[in-house]
Amino acid sequence: MQATFWGVRGSVPSPITGKQLEAKIAHTIHYAIRTGKFTPETPLEEVATWLHEIPFEMRSTYGGNTTCLSVNCDDIQFILDMGTGIRELGLAQMSGIIKNKTLSCIALLTHVHWDHIQGFPFWAPLYLPRRVFNCSCTLYGGKTWDSQLELVLKGQMNAPVFPVNLEEIEQTSMKLNFNSIYDGWEGRFETRSNDEVRVLARKLNHPQETFGYRIEYNGNVFAFTTDNEPFAAGVPKGMIELVKNADVWVTDCQYTLQNYTGEVGGVPKHGWGHSYPEAIALIAEHAKPKRIITTHHDPQADDDTIWKIAHTVQQLTGIPTEAAYEGLVLDL
Ligand SMILES: [Zn+2]
Numbered sequence: 001m002q003a004t005f006w007g008v009r010g011s012v013p014s015p016i017t018g019k020q021l022e023a024k025i026a027h028t029i030h031y032a033i034r035t036g037k038f039t040p041e042t043p044l045e046e047v048a049t050w051l052h053e054i055p056f057e058m059r060s061t062y063g064g065n066t067t068c069l070s071v072n073c074d075d076i077q078f079i080l081d082m083g084t085g086i087r088e089l090g091l092a093q094m095s096g097i098i099k100n101k102t103l104s105c106i107a108l109l110t111h112v113h114w115d116h117i118q119g120f121p122f123w124a125p126l127y128l129p130r131r132v133f134n135c136s137c138t139l140y141g142g143k144t145w146d147s148q149l150e151l152v153l154k155g156q157m158n159a160p161v162f163p164v165n166l167e168e169i170e171q172t173s174m175k176l177n178f179n180s181i182y183d184g185w186e187g188r189f190e191t192r193s194n195d196e197v198r199v200l201a202r203k204l205n206h207p208q209e210t211f212g213y214r215i216e217y218n219g220n221v222f223a224f225t226t227d228n229e230p231f232a233a234g235v236p237k238g239m240i241e242l243v244k245n246a247d248v249w250v251t252d253c254q255y256t257l258q259n260y261t262g263e264v265g266g267v268p269k270h271g272w273g274h275s276y277p278e279a280i281a282l283i284a285e286h287a288k289p290k291r292i293i294t295t296h297h298d299p300q301a302d303d304d305t306i307w308k309i310a311h312t313v314q315q316l317t318g319i320p321t322e323a324a325y326e327g328l329v330l331d332l
């Protein structure tokens with residue numbers, strides 16, 4: 001199983017600003033000078049190697065695209081949410097599609113808030129003509145929303161807000177197959193080697209119906225629970241079922257506790273549907289995942305804050321934890 005992160009931001013795309021980038025460069029140059037190991041004769045490769053070894057949050061950035069991950073189990077490719085990160089996934093898929101003239105994937109949608117579907121119209125494979133390419137995507141999403149998944153995706157592409165409508169695509173380009181899921185839904189998929197991939201969906205605590213997913217394949221477990229607010233009264237059974245002994249648990253941890261309570265920022269975030277390190281630690285205590293990846297980073301959070309949130313989770317749980325960044329690849 002291989003998971004790749006294409007978008008890790010919550011709520012709204014929030015790319016690094018020029019000012020933040022400048023500050024980062026100044027900080028890194030200053031740090032480099034203080035090491036005393038560089039001269040005008042130092043080759044660029046040596047500088048690049050050194051750069052790669054200094055802390056990630058200093059030299060790089062977690063990324064500004066909203067939620068999208070791909071999880072590959074042999075020949076099965078799952079797409080978890082279709083935030084703006086799916087544009088990058090689409091570009092990465094293109095060379096394989098051009099070569100093989102085919103794409104088949106399964107999209108597991110947690111919910112349809114904008115930050116989880118907004119990249120869909122910018123997913124390049126969607127537009128490849130059916131007369132040349134055999135592209136299909138089977139989508140799974142909730143059914144108790146005011147509008148079904150297909151209608152929501154159509155809605156964000158209806159004129160005058162987008163120039164191509166989804167009906168046109170469904171008739172001439174990618175084949176889309178829509179399915180409803182429910183709390184406790186289990187999907188079983190077979191790889192080309194006849195191995196089974198089991199997917200479990202359980203409801204999370206978030207405005208509008210939202211699901212977390214547990215993907216089991218080849219003895220490995222990948223759990224994904226974004227957009228979840230902790231319950232005051234303990235950890236729900238469904239959450240434990242999703243995360244229990246997971247090899248990797250990818251979870252929303254948008255706020256610090258102080259942001260959540262309003263002690264910092266002035267506005268309490270109760271009812272906004274997101275987590276903070278202390279709540280993650282409580283779930284981890286019950287479910288005992290082996291590794292934690294925090295995601296759905298707050299648009300307001302800079303790279304240092306995102307690092308600190310993940311670091312706090314690691315301190316509280318004693319479980320290896322890191323913050324998701326665009327391009328992070330996990331092999332399970
Ligand atoms: Zn979200």
Ligand SMILES: [Zn+2]
Binds near residue numbers: 111113206227273
């Ligand atoms: Zn949401």
